[in-house]
Amino acid sequence: MLTKRIIPCLDVKDGQTVKGVNFVNLKFAGDPVELAKKYSSQGADELVFLDITATNEKRKTIVELVDKVAKNVFIPFTVGGGINSIDDIRAILIAGADKVSINSSAYKNPQLISDCANYFGSQCIVVAIDAKYVDNDYYVFINAGKVNTGVKLIDWAKKVEALGAGEILLTSMDFDGTQKGFDIKMCNLVSNSVSIPTIASGGAGPDYRHFVEVFEKTSVDAALAASIFHYDTLPIPKLKESLLKSDILTRCV
Numbered sequence: 001m002l003t004k005r006i007i008p009c010l011d012v013k014d015g016q017t018v019k020g021v022n023f024v025n026l027k028f029a030g031d032p033v034e035l036a037k038k039y040s041s042q043g044a045d046e047l048v049f050l051d052i053t054a055t056n057e058k059r060k061t062i063v064e065l066v067d068k069v070a071k072n073v074f075i076p077f078t079v080g081g082g083i084n085s086i087d088d089i090r091a092i093l094i095a096g097a098d099k100v101s102i103n104s105s106a107y108k109n110p111q112l113i114s115d116c117a118n119y120f121g122s123q124c125i126v127v128a129i130d131a132k133y134v135d136n137d138y139y140v141f142i143n144a145g146k147v148n149t150g151v152k153l154i155d156w157a158k159k160v161e162a163l164g165a166g167e168i169l170l171t172s173m174d175f176d177g178t179q180k181g182f183d184i185k186m187c188n189l190v191s192n193s194v195s196i197p198t199i200a201s202g203g204a205g206p207d208y209r210h211f212v213e214v215f216e217k218t219s220v221d222a223a224l225a226a227s228i229f230h231y232d233t234l235p236i237p238k239l240k241e242s243l244l245k246s247d248i249l250t251r252c253v
Helices: 032-042 063-070 086-094 104-108 111-120 153-163 184-191 208-217 236-245
Strands: 005-013 016-021 024-030 047-051 077-080 099-102 125-134 137-142 147-152 167-172 198-201 222-225
Touching: 005 032, 005 198, 005 236, 016 032, 024 032, 032 047, 032 063, 032 236, 047 063, 063 077, 063 086, 077 125, 086 099, 086 111, 099 104, 099 111, 104 111, 104 137, 111 125, 111 153, 125 153, 125 184, 137 153, 147 153, 153 167, 153 184, 167 184, 184 198, 184 208, 208 222, 208 236
Parallel strands: 005 047, 005 222, 047 077, 077 099, 099 125, 125 167, 167 198, 198 222
Antiparallel strands: 005 016, 016 024, 125 137, 137 147
16 A cells, blocks of 8 residues: 655744745744654654745745754655755755755746756656636646736646656645645645646644545645644644554554
């Protein structure tokens, strides 16, 4: 049986971990280095570290912070935010990340996906897609969810796979921070249309059944969450124990 992954996400603004609802109303959630250490020790399968304001504020991901986080974890680690070039990716990987996540820059310059996949290998390149249900379909948003591209989600997902992305980090803007469960319809739409791994993001609540549902009802390879882990409303060890009882295996137990 293929194992699934549980991935805590650290959204970072001004060097601190934050969390909001529907991409707004951000609140402080803890020190990213300390949270990363906790998740690594608790058995998280991977980590995602996103500098959520890097693109809009025209600045680079804080490489120094990435370096500190990477030195304290011993599991695969993805970094995103303000990454626009091969040089940016090289700096992030040298700082200790295993993979990089590109979002707005990938949409604005699709060739970046191919160039980076060819240079570093597809396994290093995660394309993050933020999508929202508008006018009876899912559309891709960029710039931290502020700009509707007018491009349909399924078209963009297929394109990033064709360009060489190794993985898709799929976030439902409608479900983000609501803690009502994952967007099953959106997850199915993408995971059934591409052959590369899909990470489900947005909507996880303190109910382990949200994770059981997304793994049983869709083909996603991983589920990502933030606040329920940050505030210990559903600790990773408890979640993994519940998944195991539901016959869902994860990488790190």
